[in-house]
Amino acid sequence: MTTHLFRWGLAGLALLLASGLHARTPNPIAGERIFNAAGGCGCHTAENGKPLSGGRPLKTPFGIYFSTNITPDPDTGIGGWSDADLLRAMREGIAPDGSHYFPVFPYTAFSKMTAEDVLHLKDYLFTLPAVQQSNRPHDVWFPFNLRFSAWGWKLVNFHPEPLLADVTRSKQWTRGRYLAEAVAHCGECHTPRNGMGALKADWHYAGSREGPEGEVAPNITPDAETGIGQWSKDDLTYLLETGMLPDGDFIGGLMSEAVEYYGQLPPEDRDAIAEYVLSLPPVQNHVRDPDDLNE
Numbered sequence: 277m278t279t280h281l282f283r284w285g286l287a288g289l290a291l292l293l294a295s296g297l298h299a300r301t302p303n304p305i306a307g308e309r310i311f312n313a314a315g316g317c318g319c320h321t322a323e324n325g326k327p328l329s330g331g332r333p334l335k336t337p338f339g340i341y342f343s344t345n346i347t348p349d350p351d352t353g354i355g356g357w358s359d360a361d362l363l364r365a366m367r368e369g370i371a372p373d374g375s376h377y378f379p380v381f382p383y384t385a386f387s388k389m390t391a392e393d394v395l396h397l398k399d400y401l402f403t404l405p406a407v408q409q410s411n412r413p414h415d416v417w418f419p420f421n422l423r424f425s426a427w428g429w430k431l432v433n434f435h436p437e438p439l440l441a442d443v444t445r446s447k448q449w450t451r452g453r454y455l456a457e458a459v460a461h462c463g464e465c466h467t468p469r470n471g472m473g474a475l476k477a478d479w480h481y482a483g484s485r486e487g488p489e490g491e492v493a494p495n496i497t498p499d500a501e502t503g504i505g506q507w508s509k510d511d512l513t514y515l516l517e518t519g520m521l522p523d524g525d526f527i528g529g530l531m532s533e534a535v536e537y538y539g540q541l542p543p544e545d546r547d548a549i550a551e552y553v554l555s556l557p558p559v560q561n562h563v564r565d566p567d568d569l570n571e
């Protein structure tokens with residue numbers, strides 16, 4: 277009898293410990309910083325729509341995808357999602373029902389985020405107003421409308437790898453790389469894609485005309501002639517803060533929406549992004565002039 281009780285006692289203790297390990301303290305403040313670095317998750321807010329309630333059309337060569345409701349509404353948003361659900365969605369591209377997401381949702385970048393940052397982001401999103409709005413079905417062509425084609429795409433193109441430490445680089449550069457590559461996903465707009473819609477590794481940040489709204493996102497590698505090689509680091513941090521270009525003009529389109537959030541980051545985060553972007557290998561690629569795309 278005593279051994280019996282002892283056993284149950286042990287089991288109880290183990291359970292208690294396990295639940296204690298899984299309990300975590302929400303940190304929406306840290307999450308807001310991630311949210312800002314991610315450009316306010318702007319693709320999830322439609323023109324004249326309620327913030328983050330989805331429905332924004334994202335044009336791709338395969339058709340139009342509509343972004344989803346990521347407000348904490350339990351029925352139509354992500355209010356019913358567990359921590360594990362969001363981790364799987366962001367880092368593995370798998371929905372809570374087990375289906376695969378299309379890469380228009382940039383999990384290829386978010387897979388490099390730390391679990392802690394994904395969960396803090398969730399904490400922040402869950403402090404925002406819930407909006408009841410059902411997701412709109414995507415308007416894409418066969419076979420891209422089939423979820424299993426997303427699975428096939430992942431098999432070929434999605435090989436998640438964490439960002440490896442580079443001891444030759446500074447802490448600031450490492451932070452900048454993390455923010456740009458994993459969180460802000462600058463490359464989703466600024467890197468051209470191949471025929472399968474995957475980012476071209478050799479053309480990293482070299483400019484693209486296939487941004488989420490079919491707009492031109494210029495070459496931001498430090499190529500002196502076709503990129504931003506003539507910009508100082510201050511020019512770039514100032515742009516990220518205010519949206520003003522070195523020539524005094526203001527940035528437009530999707531970039532201006534993102535800058536509203538980059539501008540709310542602590543200055544050291546913008547400095548870190550600039551440090552990283554200006555350290556990239558220069559790639560010569562004219563994307564400003566649509567007739568002169570060097571691919």
Ligand code: HEC
Pocket residue numbers: 315456460461462463464465466487488491492493494495496503504512515521526527528529530531532534549553
């Ligand atoms: C959602 C798409 C998107 C994302 C994400 C994005 N950009 Fe942009 N970016 C654009 C577009 C579109 C333009 C062009 C705006 C214009 O023509 O006014 C632009 C312009 C720029 C420019 C101006 C280049 C020039 O020569 O005029 C810089 C620099 C830049 N982006 C840097 C970044 C960095 C750094 C990040 C990540 C921290 C980033 N962008 C993330 C879409 C994006």
